[in-house]
Amino acid sequence: MGNLSEYHNLESKTQFYNCITINTEQEFDSAFNHIKANSKDYVFRSVNEAKFKLYSSAQRQWIWNDLSNKYTSYKDYVNSFIVNVQSHQHIVSFFYNNHIPLNDFVILALLQHYSQPSPLVDFTYNPLLSLFFAFDNVKPGTTGNEIDNYVSLYRLKYTHPCFCSIQDVNVHGTNTLSDTLRNLNIPLTQIDTSKVLFDIRNLTYNEYADIGIMLVHGDKMGITNIQIPALGFTCTYNITNPNLRNQEGLFMLNTTEDIPLEDLIRKKHRYVGPLIDCYDINKELEPYIRTTYLDPAGINHSLIYPQDKDSQNLRNWLGSF
Structure with a gap:
């Protein structure tokens, strides 16, 4: 079983990100109010462990399960999931009945949001939604390593000339x-x-x-x-599905088999400064952030993870692969 690369300390992240460390309620208020006031042209992503790198779900499965021994290429691995969806009568009918043209990237978005491997990395236009994901199922640090005490909120300016859709x-x-x-x-x-x-x-x-x-x-x-x-x-x-609408989501495609998104961006644009801002937020701020920012905005599991019949059907159909 392969291992994913991780950050061993907060300092090691500074080669890929413009980093800000947040430890107090006042520091968070100042930083997040600035983020909200300047959210135009930005998209956001978060992880509930600051040590995690930005791998796609397909990369994680490819590395963990040594799938290079099973597939002729990473591209063939990704295409195998696309073919499965294209061959599934119920899924094809669902999109047809909802008047959504089914192309490869609609399929990849569907896979991503129902816990199937895809080469897409989730982002959202809404920083509050990203804040929800930062503290969703968060666990306190127990190792004594400083980085284990933090979650991370990332911000990327999608209108930057280095990016195109x-x-x-x-x-x-x-x-x-x-x-x-x-x-x-x-x-x-x-x-x-x-x-x-x-x-x-x-x-x-x-x-x-x-x-x-x-x-x-x-x-x-x-x-x-x-x-x-x-x-x-x-x-x-129309790159959409029920989850994607509620999460105000979009994606960054990463077609490499083992290079995390931040490494790839830094490698491609090494002659400019880091293009992603990173806010490492102390996990102890979770109760304050939830009661002050998330609960008043009505951002919770019911909003983020729809439980309607269509969502349940899609989850069951995709889970059968």
């Missing part, structure tokens, strides 16, 4: 294709666009499997409509 890439690509077709003197009947149109419509994971990192916006940013008028082509991107 899969929706923006495809909108730009289809606009470029439309312009190119408009200026060609070749009859459209002589141009084979079937492969391109298939990949655009289905947001095929294989097309992104070697890209490293990419943002995948949730439905809070709106449904993306793609059009290529010259070909009469239209499609819709």
Whole structure:
């Protein structure tokens, strides 16, 4: 069984993050009020142990279970789950009946939010929701190591030039294709666009499997409509599911098999300062944060984890894989 890399102390995180350590209620109030007042263009993620690195769920399973011995590649491993969903009649019917086009990234979002392996790392547009996850099932530190006394809240500016979304890439690509077709003197009947149109419509994971990192916006940013008028082509991107709506969620795609997200971002953008802010918050502040910030906002398990019939069905169907 493989082991995930972890941070051994708070200082070791500073090479990847802009770090702030919070130990008192006053320090937290000051930091979090600043976060809320400046949340535009930012997305948030948290972990309930500051030592944890930002691995995706697929990476964790790949490493823990030594799956390189079972699959020819990490890409094939991820695709095996996509194929399972595409072959599941009840899941396909559920999305069809809810008028949600089912593409590879809708499937990956579904897998991620129902505890199945995916290469997506969860973020949220709402810092209060991320604060909930930071203290969800939190356990007091017992090792005597300072870092075990902290949770972490992360903040990333998604409008930074170093990041782009899969929706923006495809909108730009289809606009470029439309312009190119408009200026060609070749009859459209002589141009084979079937492969391109298939990949655009289905947001095929294989097309992104070697890209490293990419943002995948949730439905809070709106449904993306793609059009290529010259070909009469239209499609819709609605990366959503019941959990994703309540959690105001989005994702960062990490296609590597064993590099945590923060390591990958730092490696790709090593000539600029750290692009992620890290707030390491003392676990002893949990009662204060819950009663002062989370409870008044109505943020609890019932909101975050829907228990409606559709959610239960999806959970059962995916659990059968």
